[in-house]
Amino acid sequence: MGDIFRHNIDALKEKYPYLAQVFEDLNTKDFESSVVLEKSRNGMPNFKVRKGEHTFFVHSTYDPKTEAVRWTERIDLKGFDTIAVLGVGCGYHIEELEKRFPDKNKIVIEPDRNVFLKLLNTRDITHLILNENILFIITEDTEDAGRVFLSLREEGQIDSVEFSELLSYRKVYEEWWLNLKKDYIRFAKLHQINTNTSVFFAETWLTNLFEGMLQLARSAHIKEYKSAFANIPAIIVSAGPALNRNIHLLKDLYDKAVIISAGSSINILENRGITPHIMVGVDGGEAESRIFNNVKSDEIYFAYTLSVHYDGLKNYNGPKIYFKTNVLEYGDWIDNKMGIDGAEYLRSGSSVSNLSLDIARYMGCNPIILIGQNLSFPNMESYAQGAVLKQEQDKSIREHIEQNIKYYLLEKDIYGNDVYTTESMLSIKFYFEEYVRIYSDRLYLNGSEDGLPIRGIENVPLNEIIERYCTKEYDIKGMLDKKFKEEFDAGSVKDKEAKIRNILDNIHNQSSEIKQKAIKRIDLILDILNNIRGNHNAKWKQIDRLTDEIENCDIYKYFVEPLSKYFIQAIKNERERRMEHISDIQERLKYLYEGLLMQYTEVKEKIVLIDELSKK
Known part of the structure; x- marks a missing residue:
C-alpha cells in the first residue's frame, strides 16, 4: 500500500471514517478500473475515465492547472455561502476554489468511486480532506446527496448554494446532475416548510406546552405501549376525500386491526358510527381543538404531544397517551424531571398522518395500512364528508384555484388523472417515501384507492387487504386498558x-x-x-x-x-x-x-x- 494512499486514508479516518473503511477495502480488491492515470503535456497527473459509452479526460490534456484557474475565475459566489461541485478529478479545481473563496463552503460530489479511489492513490489531498470548509460526498445516488444537503441546512451549516461542474462531466453526467438538483430543491422545500412551521408556531407551541402540561398527570406514556401490538394490523385513517370510498369497511374491524384516527378523521368516523381505538393530535392551532371538542366517545385513547392545542386536550375526558417528538427538544428534559427513563422520540414528519405511521410502527403493528390518504384535492375537495373543517376548507381551495394562486400544483393521481396538490402535501408524500425506505421491516399498504401514488407503498383495494391480513381477532381495547391501568397503579395523579x-x-x-x-x-x-x-x-x-x-x-x-x-x-x-x-x-x-x-x-x-x- 503506497505512502500517498496511507496518508489520505489516515486523514479520511479523522473526518470520514465510513469512507475510509469503504476505500481501504476497495483498494485491496483486484478489478479492472474504469479510471486510468495519464499525464498531461505539462507533466501533471490526469485521469482517463470510461463511463458507459463515453471515454474522457477529466482535466485538460495540456495544462490542468491553468484550466482550473480559468474555471474558478468564471465563478461568482456573491450571495451564496456554498458551492456544490460535480467531479473531484485530481482536485486541482478544488484547490483553486479554496484559494479564491477561502470562507465559502465547498461540497464536492463525485458519483464515480473509482475516480476518488484513483485520486487517493495519486495525490496527497490530506489538506483538502481535513479542510473544515470542504465536504466530500462520494455517491451515485442523488437522493443520498440530497439528504446530506438537507442535514446541513437543518444544522444551519449551509444556506444558499451555487452549483457548478467540471466541463468534462457536463455531458456524461448531464441527466444525473439535473436529478441531483431536483432532489436538492425537493429537500430544500422540505426544510423551508419545517422552518416556516417552527417560526410561525413557536409562540403557539409554548402556550400549548404550559397550558397542557398538567395533563401529563392523567396520561400514560407511550413507552408503555412499545411493541404492545406486535404483528397486529394497523389502519391509519386520514381525512381525505378518498375515505368516502371505503370507510364503511371499518365497521367490522374493531377487533381485527388497531384503528388509528389521524387528526380530523375522528369526526368523520364518529359520524359514520365508527369508533377508532386511538386518535392522534399534534397541531397547535385553535382549529385542532374544534376537532377534539366535537368528539362524542370517551373510550378513545387520545395520543398527543404537548404541541397540540390545549383546549381540546383539557376538555377530553377519555384516556390519554403522551409522546414526545423529534421536533420539540424539551421532551427529554420533561421526562427527566418527571423521572421517566428510556422513552424514545417519535418521528414527527410533515403531518399528523406521518406521525401516526410512526406510532403504529412503535407499537409493533404489521402490516400498516393507510386509507383516506389523498395528498391532493380531487374535485377541489379537502376532506371526506363529516369533517368539522370541510366546508370552510373546500371554499378556500375553490377560491384560490379559481384565482390561479400559484400555491396549488398539478400532479398525477394513481389513475393518471391531474389533481391539485400543494408543496406541503408533497412533503407529506415525500416523508412517507423516506420513512418506508428507512423502516423497511414492515409491510406498508395504501388502501385509499385514490390520490397520489406513494413510492414504496403498494396500492391495494381495502377489501382485498382486509381479506388477506385482517382475519384474526384481538382484544385491542382490553390491551390498551390493561397498560393504562398499570401505569396509574404505579403512581397517583x-x-x-x-x-x-x-x-x-x-x-x-x-x-x-x-x-x-x-x-x-x-x-x-x-x-x-x-x-x-x-x-x-x-x-x-x-x-x-x-x-x-x-x-x-x-x-x-x-x-x-x-x-x-x-x-x-x-x-x-x-x-x-x-x-x-x-x-x-x-x-x-x-x-x-x-x-x-x-x-x-x-x-x-x-x-x-x-x-x-x-x-x-
Whole structure:
C-alpha cells in the first residue's frame, strides 16, 4: 500500500471514517478500473475515465492547472455561502476554489468511486480532506446527496448554494446532475416548510406546552405501549376525500386491526358510527381543538404531544397517551424531571398522518395500512364528508384555484388523472417515501384507492387487504386498558400533579432571572449601535458573559433555542449575504450589530413569554 494512499486514508479516518473503511477495502480488491492515470503535456497527473459509452479526460490534456484557474475565475459566489461541485478529478479545481473563496463552503460530489479511489492513490489531498470548509460526498445516488444537503441546512451549516461542474462531466453526467438538483430543491422545500412551521408556531407551541402540561398527570406514556401490538394490523385513517370510498369497511374491524384516527378523521368516523381505538393530535392551532371538542366517545385513547392545542386536550375526558417528538427538544428534559427513563422520540414528519405511521410502527403493528390518504384535492375537495373543517376548507381551495394562486400544483393521481396538490402535501408524500425506505421491516399498504401514488407503498383495494391480513381477532381495547391501568397503579395523579407544579415553579424562577439578563444584553447592544466608532471592549465582555449565562441555563437549551434557531439562522444567513455588498466598514459593523439586536430581541421575547406562561 503506497505512502500517498496511507496518508489520505489516515486523514479520511479523522473526518470520514465510513469512507475510509469503504476505500481501504476497495483498494485491496483486484478489478479492472474504469479510471486510468495519464499525464498531461505539462507533466501533471490526469485521469482517463470510461463511463458507459463515453471515454474522457477529466482535466485538460495540456495544462490542468491553468484550466482550473480559468474555471474558478468564471465563478461568482456573491450571495451564496456554498458551492456544490460535480467531479473531484485530481482536485486541482478544488484547490483553486479554496484559494479564491477561502470562507465559502465547498461540497464536492463525485458519483464515480473509482475516480476518488484513483485520486487517493495519486495525490496527497490530506489538506483538502481535513479542510473544515470542504465536504466530500462520494455517491451515485442523488437522493443520498440530497439528504446530506438537507442535514446541513437543518444544522444551519449551509444556506444558499451555487452549483457548478467540471466541463468534462457536463455531458456524461448531464441527466444525473439535473436529478441531483431536483432532489436538492425537493429537500430544500422540505426544510423551508419545517422552518416556516417552527417560526410561525413557536409562540403557539409554548402556550400549548404550559397550558397542557398538567395533563401529563392523567396520561400514560407511550413507552408503555412499545411493541404492545406486535404483528397486529394497523389502519391509519386520514381525512381525505378518498375515505368516502371505503370507510364503511371499518365497521367490522374493531377487533381485527388497531384503528388509528389521524387528526380530523375522528369526526368523520364518529359520524359514520365508527369508533377508532386511538386518535392522534399534534397541531397547535385553535382549529385542532374544534376537532377534539366535537368528539362524542370517551373510550378513545387520545395520543398527543404537548404541541397540540390545549383546549381540546383539557376538555377530553377519555384516556390519554403522551409522546414526545423529534421536533420539540424539551421532551427529554420533561421526562427527566418527571423521572421517566428510556422513552424514545417519535418521528414527527410533515403531518399528523406521518406521525401516526410512526406510532403504529412503535407499537409493533404489521402490516400498516393507510386509507383516506389523498395528498391532493380531487374535485377541489379537502376532506371526506363529516369533517368539522370541510366546508370552510373546500371554499378556500375553490377560491384560490379559481384565482390561479400559484400555491396549488398539478400532479398525477394513481389513475393518471391531474389533481391539485400543494408543496406541503408533497412533503407529506415525500416523508412517507423516506420513512418506508428507512423502516423497511414492515409491510406498508395504501388502501385509499385514490390520490397520489406513494413510492414504496403498494396500492391495494381495502377489501382485498382486509381479506388477506385482517382475519384474526384481538382484544385491542382490553390491551390498551390493561397498560393504562398499570401505569396509574404505579403512581397517583396527585403526586404527578405536584411534580409538574414544582417543574413549573422552577421554570418561572429561572425565566425571571435570565429575563433581566436578556434585557441587559439588548441595552448594551443598543448603546454600541448609538456610537459605532467608540471603544466598546468592556460592553462586549459584558455581552459575552451574559450570553454564556443565558445559553447555559435549561430554559434556553430546551425551550428558547429549539424554537428560535430557525429564525436566528435566517437572520445570520441574510446578514452574511448582504454584508458582501457593503464596502464601508462602519456600515458593515452597523448592519452586523443590527442583526445581533434582532437575535437578542427574539431570545428575550421567548424568555418573557415563558416567564408569563409558567407564572400563569
